[in-house]
Amino acid sequence: MNGPDEWDDHELPSSPGERPRIPSPRTAAEDLGPLPDAQPAPVRDPVQDTGGGPREPEAEPVTELPASVPLPASAPAPPHKVLKSLLGAWALSACSAEETAAVEAHLTDCASCADEALRLRDAVGLLHPADSLDLDPLLRSRVLEGCLGRRPARIPVPEWATPYDAETAKLDALLRDMGEAEWRAPVRLRWFEGERPVERETTVAGVMGHLMAVDGLVATALGLPDPLGTAAPPGTPDPLIRTETFWRTPEGEPNPLALRAPWRDQSYALIRQVSFAGDRVAELAVPYGEFRLALRDSFLDRAFECWVHAGDIAEAVDYPYEAPASGHLHQMVDLAARLLPSALADRRRAGLAAPPQRLVEAGAPGRTLHLEVEGNGGGHWYIALDSPAALGTPERTVAHIALDSAEFCQLAAGHISPEEAAAGQNGERDAIREVLFATASLSRL
Known part of the structure; x- marks a missing residue:
């Protein structure tokens, strides 16, 4: 309607004798105040003139409110x-x-x-x-997996580097929304040395400095810049010494918010470098002080430590944090299981474990412990007990340990002691004890 006395063109009758369309509703009488008892006058239909055209309809009478209606108080x-x-x-x-x-x-x-x-x-x-409106930390991995399933990447990330790529992305998502106060939140780091647990308190910023300093070992092995720069300690590249050196440098105590960018840039650079190099660098040795790891295993080690310390940070700021994807977690558990024979040999050299019960030649069968890791990322491994060069076989099994995957990872991270591990145990008690302590000895700052 254009006004109380006018019809719009689409409301005109289309032929003589046809009633016009009902106009749009007008303002309700109730809006002008209480209605009187009298009924409103009916609206007349428009009348056709002798020429066949419609005559303008008369305006509807407006009901006047009687002056006698009392107003509310x-x-x-x-x-x-x-x-x-x-x-x-x-x-x-x-x-x-x-x-x-x-x-x-x-x-x-x-x-x-x-x-x-x-x-x-x-x-x-x-x-x-x-x-919750919080994004799933694994969303990026699932989106990339779906995209790569339709169109493979021109330069794909090696399979052994994908856990590190996923865990650094998850940790970055946790850090993105943290304020300066949360970066200064106290974090309790735990690991296992010899026969006893060790603790050290730092901050979220200190944890990120530690991750960046140890990731620098992988970076220098690939020819990338060392985050410690000229302050890098000479000689043996021990992760603990590098961490303490970084904490003492001016870069170790900046505005905490400034640590996220260099750490993330370094992780991007590592992924990009191995993506271009591919499997040609998979066996490149990365020194960790008293031992070395192949680059493929070093990336799994860094992924595991990134996940563990991200959990430490999430606990400090009271935020939930998800475990790695099943396939990634299986690779990390597999690395720990493969390192156990060497960890047993190191404990024997340090006088922390009994000597082997029998001597075996390299490659010859010896006593074996069956390690069963249940749940997400689990599997079965046969651990050689008498020599790091021996091969574990089911036929030589003298003991069996069953652990949940989360519990096994907590033990390997030094977050629980071997005595606290609620393991299903069967067989030689000494062999079981030595493997549990060797698993805990894999942890470090």
């Missing part, structure tokens, strides 16, 4: 137009108490506004879902 209710404009704020619970009362009183009398209010309330429910 309280303040009058806001007009319909004002109350209708408040429906959005009412649906969001943003109205004042007076406005809320006025709107809800109006909804009992106005059907159109009541319908609109219901629609707005439903829409508000969609804006505030019950589930």
Whole structure:
């Protein structure tokens, strides 16, 4: 409608004798105040003239409120137009108490506004879902996996480097929304030395400095810059010495928020370097002080430590943190199982374990412990007990240990002691004890 006395073109009758279309609703009489007892005058139909064209309809009479209707003692209710404009704020619970009362009183009398209010309330429910809006830390990995399944990457990341890529991305997602106060939150680091657990307290920033300093061992092996620069200690590249050196440098105590960018840039550089080099560098030796790891195993070691320390950070800031994907966790557990014969030999040289019960030649069968890791990422491994060069075989099994994958990883990280490991045990007690302690000895700062 263009006005109370005019018809729009689409409301004109299309032929003589046809009634015109019903016009759009006008302002309700209720909006002008209480209605009188008298009924409103009926609206007359438009009359056709002798020429066949429609005559302009007469305006509907406006019912005047009688002067005798008494006004309420309280303040009058806001007009319909004002109350209708408040429906959005009412649906969001943003109205004042007076406005809320006025709107809800109006909804009992106005059907159109009541319908609109219901629609707005439903829409508000969609804006505030019950589930958390935090992104799943594994979302990036799943999206990349789906994309690469449709179109393989021109330069793919080696399979042995994908756990490190995923765990650094998860940790970066945790760090992204942390403020300076959270970066200074105290973090308790735990590991196992010899026969006893060791603890050290630092901050979230200190943990990230530690990760960056130890990742620097892999970076220098690949020809990338050392994050310690000229402050790098000469001689044996021990991870503990490098960490303490970094903590003492000016870079180790900057604005904590400034640590995230160089650590993430370094992790990107490592992934990019091995993606271009591929399996040609998989067996490149990376020194870790008294031992060395092949580059492929070094990336798994760094992925495991990144996950463990990310869990330490999440615990410090009271934030949930997910375990690695099943395939990635299996690779990390496999690395720990493969390192156990060497860890047993190291403990024997240090006088912390009994000598082997029998001598075996390199490659010859010896006593074997069956390690069964259950749950996500688990599997079965046969650990040679008498020589790091021997091969474990099911036929020579003298003991069996069954551990949950999460419990095995906590033991390998030094977060629980061998006595606390609730393992299913069967067979030679000494062999079981030595393997549990050797697993704990894999941990370090």
